[in-house]
Amino acid sequence: MNKQLKIILAVTAVSAICGLILGAAYNQTREAIAEAERADFLAGLSEVLPPYDNDPDKDAREIKGTTVYEAKIKGKPSGYAAVFSSGKGYGGHIYVLVGMDAEGKVSGVAVLKHKETPGLGDKISGKDFLGVFKGLSEPGLIAVKKDGGIIDQFSGATMSPRAVADAVSRALEFMRDNFISEEKR
Amino acid sequence: MSGLMLLFVGAALVNNVVLSRFLGICPFMGVSKSSETALGMSAAVAFVMMISSVVTWIIEYAVLRPWELGYLQTVVFVLVIAALVQLVEMVMEKTTPELHASLGIFLPLITTNCAILGVALINVQSDYSFIEMIVFSLGTAAGFGLALVLFSGLRERISFSSVPEIFRDAPIAFITAGILALAFMGFSGLVR
Amino acid sequence: MRLSSLTDGIFKNNAIFKQMLGMCPTLAVTTSASNGVAMGLATTAVLMGSNFAVSLFSGFIPKNARIPCYIVIIACFVTVVDLYMNAYFHALHKALGLFIPLIVVNCIVLGRAEAFASRSPVADSVLDGLGTGIGFTIALTALAVCRELVGAGTVFGYAVAPSFYVPVILAVLPPGAFVFLGFMMAFTRFMSSKIKGGGH
Amino acid sequence: MLAPVIVMLSVGFAAGVCLAAASRFFNVERDWRLDAIASCLSGANCGACGYPGCASFAAAVVKGEVPVNACPGANAAAVEKMAAVMGTEAPAPAEKRAVVLCGGGRKASDRYEYRGPKDCAAMSALMGGVKNCSFGCVGGGSCALVCPTGAINMSESGLPDISAELCIGCGLCVSECPRCLITLKGADERVSVLCSSRDKGPETRKYCSSGCIGCGICVKVCPEGAIAVDDFLASIDSSLCTSCGKCVEKCPVSAISFLKIR
Numbered sequence: 001m002n003k004q005l006k007i008i009l010a011v012t013a014v015s016a017i018c019g020l021i022l023g024a025a026y027n028q029t030r031e032a033i034a035e036a037e038r039a040d041f042l043a044g045l046s047e048v049l050p051p052y053d054n055d056p057d058k059d060a061r062e063i064k065g066t067t068v069y070e071a072k073i074k075g076k077p078s079g080y081a082a083v084f085s086s087g088k089g090y091g092g093h094i095y096v097l098v099g100m101d102a103e104g105k106v107s108g109v110a111v112l113k114h115k116e117t118p119g120l121g122d123k124i125s126g127k128d129f130l131g132v133f134k135g136l137s138e139p140g141l142i143a144v145k146k147d148g149g150i151i152d153q154f155s156g157a158t159m160s161p162r163a164v165a166d167a168v169s170r171a172l173e174f175m176r177d178n179f180i181s182e183e184k185r
Numbered sequence: 186m187s188g189l190m191l192l193f194v195g196a197a198l199v200n201n202v203v204l205s206r207f208l209g210i211c212p213f214m215g216v217s218k219s220s221e222t223a224l225g226m227s228a229a230v231a232f233v234m235m236i237s238s239v240v241t242w243i244i245e246y247a248v249l250r251p252w253e254l255g256y257l258q259t260v261v262f263v264l265v266i267a268a269l270v271q272l273v274e275m276v277m278e279k280t281t282p283e284l285h286a287s288l289g290i291f292l293p294l295i296t297t298n299c300a301i302l303g304v305a306l307i308n309v310q311s312d313y314s315f316i317e318m319i320v321f322s323l324g325t326a327a328g329f330g331l332a333l334v335l336f337s338g339l340r341e342r343i344s345f346s347s348v349p350e351i352f353r354d355a356p357i358a359f360i361t362a363g364i365l366a367l368a369f370m371g372f373s374g375l376v377r
Numbered sequence: 378m379r380l381s382s383l384t385d386g387i388f389k390n391n392a393i394f395k396q397m398l399g400m401c402p403t404l405a406v407t408t409s410a411s412n413g414v415a416m417g418l419a420t421t422a423v424l425m426g427s428n429f430a431v432s433l434f435s436g437f438i439p440k441n442a443r444i445p446c447y448i449v450i451i452a453c454f455v456t457v458v459d460l461y462m463n464a465y466f467h468a469l470h471k472a473l474g475l476f477i478p479l480i481v482v483n484c485i486v487l488g489r490a491e492a493f494a495s496r497s498p499v500a501d502s503v504l505d506g507l508g509t510g511i512g513f514t515i516a517l518t519a520l521a522v523c524r525e526l527v528g529a530g531t532v533f534g535y536a537v538a539p540s541f542y543v544p545v546i547l548a549v550l551p552p553g554a555f556v557f558l559g560f561m562m563a564f565t566r567f568m569s570s571k572i573k574g575g576g577h
Numbered sequence: 578m579l580a581p582v583i584v585m586l587s588v589g590f591a592a593g594v595c596l597a598a599a600s601r602f603f604n605v606e607r608d609w610r611l612d613a614i615a616s617c618l619s620g621a622n623c624g625a626c627g628y629p630g631c632a633s634f635a636a637a638v639v640k641g642e643v644p645v646n647a648c649p650g651a652n653a654a655a656v657e658k659m660a661a662v663m664g665t666e667a668p669a670p671a672e673k674r675a676v677v678l679c680g681g682g683r684k685a686s687d688r689y690e691y692r693g694p695k696d697c698a699a700m701s702a703l704m705g706g707v708k709n710c711s712f713g714c715v716g717g718g719s720c721a722l723v724c725p726t727g728a729i730n731m732s733e734s735g736l737p738d739i740s741a742e743l744c745i746g747c748g749l750c751v752s753e754c755p756r757c758l759i760t761l762k763g764a765d766e767r768v769s770v771l772c773s774s775r776d777k778g779p780e781t782r783k784y785c786s787s788g789c790i791g792c793g794i795c796v797k798v799c800p801e802g803a804i805a806v807d808d809f810l811a812s813i814d815s816s817l818c819t820s821c822g823k824c825v826e827k828c829p830v831s832a833i834s835f836l837k838i839r
Contacts, residue, residue, distance in 0.1 A: 004597035007442040011268070011596065014434070014446045015589025016582060018260060018453035023581035025457045026256050032464035040467065205551045210400035211484040244588070252580045256460065259481055260452040261588055267445035268592035272599050275441075279603040286632070299401040299482035306478065347694060351570065355397060356563040363555030370552060441600045445592055 045069060048099030048108035050079040063178050071099075079107055080179050084171040086163040090116055094124070094163045098133075098171035104180040105137040109168055116160045124160045133168050139176065142169035189320045196324030199373055202300045203332045204366040209300030213333055214358060218344075223337035225284040227330030229273055234301050234329075237266045238322035241305040242315065262305045300329055336365060382493075382501045386508025392485045393516040393558075394565045399485035403517060404554040406476055410533045413521025414514065415469075416476045421510025423458060423480045427451040428494040428506035435495040447490045452481045485509060516561075524548045524557050610639045613662045617655040618648060638663065649673045649746035649761070673746030673761040675729075675739050677720075680771035680832055681713040682735030685785040698755045706756075709784035712774045714758050720750035741837045762836065767820035768813060772832045775808040782830075789832040795824035 038057065045056050052071030059070045071079040081099040088094075095112040111125040123129060132151055136142055143149025144162045153161040202208045209230070216226040241262045249258060277285040304325050308318045339361050348357050386392065392399050399420075406416040430450045438446045459477045462470040470477075480486065489509055494502040522532055528548035530538030538544070547553045614635040626648045628634040637643045638659065645659040652672055660666060685708045691700055697717035700707045707715045720737050721729040728743030729750060737750075737759075751759045758773055770789055774781045778790030791809030796802075803817035804824060811833070813824075824833050 003439065003441075004601055006439045007597045007600060008590065008593035010438050010442045011445055011449075011593035012586060012589040014438070014449050015264060015592070016586040018449050019257070019582040019585025019589075021453055022257060022260065022456055022460075022585070023578050025460045026581070027578055029460045029464035033460070036464060036467035040471075207401050207405040207551065207554070208482075210404060211398055214397060214400060248584055252584070254581055254584060256456060257581055257584060259456055259478055260449060261584065263452040263481060264445060264449050264585075264588055264592055267448045268596055271441065271444050271596055275599045275603040299479070299484075302482045351563045351567045352559075356559040356566070359555045359559030359562065363552045363559065366555055367552040370550070442593070442596055445596070449589075 044097050044110045048097050048110050049081050050101045050107045078102055080175050082171050084167040086167040088163040090159040096167040098168050100175045104176045105135055106133045109133045123154055124164050139169040139173035193320050193324040196321050197328035201328040201369050202325045204369040208303040209298045217337040217340050220337040222287045223333045227333045231326035233269050234326045235322050237269050238308055240265050242318050245309045266301050382505040383508040387512040391512040392509050394562055398488045399483050402479050407521035407524050408549045409525045410521045413517040417514025417517045420480050423455050424510045425503050425506035426454045427486055428502035431490040431494040432499045432502035451486050455481045610662050611635050614638050614659050617658045672764050674744050675750050675759050676762045677737050677759050678773045679714040679758045680787040681785045684787050685710045685713050701755045719753050723749045723753045766815040770811045770833050775810050777809055787830050794827050798823050798827045
């Protein structure tokens, strides 16, 4: 009998100890991780949004299920940003942070999370690719050349840039509809 | 229904767990010397993969998500898989001793078989429903079995051909696997 | 405390070329040299830690329950490393994030734990972990450099190949991984047979 | 803080219970003698005992189907240990070692320059064989390839060098050699004629410097009369031979020599 008991005891004890260690480690690192991720996100925001003097992630608003971060200068809204994702990526979902200035033009794009093939699709997080989106104001035009847009895809990897373009155009369209009043559009 | 079929074909052929996701290569290379062990191994892997996917899916949605213990995911999944493999090893030792002997070291290695943990994690991370999870695991197990049996057939043929000294056994096996992977790449684009 | 447990892991008993373990990350990760190095170092850290923990507890764990216990210890160790790295070395974690869960299912770690650590003293186990880790890193980086050079014309991200060279994308894709590893294994076997004085 | 510990505890406990239950129901009662016997065997699964592997040979021994010394690879110590496990007294070990009956190799001249797969069957079939001597070893190394314990490796002299320690007498090389040059010799046979050429003396002399020319000096000099020459080839009767070594000294071409003992 004691052979079986020893097995139960051993597995349970080891698991419990590991649970304890993990719980402690998680608690100890929880704030630090949240802090680091927030800093990361803020860095992404500042890169994407035009200059601002408020805390965009605090002035966030929920519109139709999407959180939109608002950038302000002395109280006057100077830009908006939102996270959009596209499932059309080669490796799966691609999460993109898109920034728009007060006139409804793209002020910056950053790729937050993607699982594209390293060395191939992951060029989408490169500065030169994302720079292409800056200044565009027509959501319809934002697509890869193959699909009639103006964004040029990389050789050997069309799915990743197409997914990013799709996410950016949807984000721009969403923000323009909600924030840019009729006459400026 | 067609969505599920696409999911199955996608898991089995398009992103085959071994040839394009690179999961489960160690047993794939180790056991594919003869096709009976290959069949035995893919049956064992399929069995463990199915049960572990179901159990891990239930644990994820019943325990880990409500109590937001996301960080425990890897440890709990691995524990479940390891216990299952140990179970399969004992059952096999009792019921089919010769197959157990021929699988040898590779039976415990199923535990670290990246394919099984990989499938469990993918099921959870891509938020598959219960049915989708079952179909995905079945597809992946079928893909693993297909690749393994095909490859063991190839390797049996290779052992008869005269291979230069330095390429014998492992290197030529990898190069053949590369060509097989190339063939499987033909499936990409079949499912989008 | 035999030094051989360190040097074994690097040449004589190299994880990838001789033991043929840890193939999954080897093929998946070596698309760029920096990934290769990062994965190698992360695996070395985990290998040393888990060998240490396994050889410490191996006395209490009965034979039938050895695999679940060892793999839980390894997974726990990997998750702790992941958490702390995410908290305090966030930039490094963003680069490595994808690879750390891969280490749990890396056959080398459990392979060494079960084959070596559970049967030898703590000091030897840690040394073996270090040796195997270094051997793994060297092999991984070598493979990664070759694949990146052919596949993207760059090494560690710096463009090296002459301008007219058109990178062969296949080297970075799955089939290329298998083929490159096959040739590399043949090459190391060729070298070791040369060093051993050209056996028959 | 408690949540993770509770979760891990319960999952661990559940896994432990399943494992414990499984280890009880699926418990395979293994006869302790099986492992004890298997540990004395070389584990090379060579099949010389007629069983598909050491595990099934051990099972046969435990069932008493086969005597303890039926494994040619088991040396005296191993046979004694197995006898102790089985409770029978230890019979004489049937320890056998492979020996190559040819002393030529590089010393024998080549008929032509051979370029092709390194395989004895091919090398000895092509136009009467690579060597001018149509009886001797062609040095293809097929015996080395087939040896389960790696006891044979081709030496510089062009002949297979069989290490007495590693050789377990499984006989796989005997059946592999196309010219049947390898035989299994017991521990008691200490001296042997390392040549198989049945050509006339001057013939043999022409193509091999250490081939037996059938001169018969060894027959005259052997005190026990254990040596006889037929078809110009000397052969030693091991039952009469006391391994005094006189023939080894007197042989003009040193074709007779002592065998390496364990």
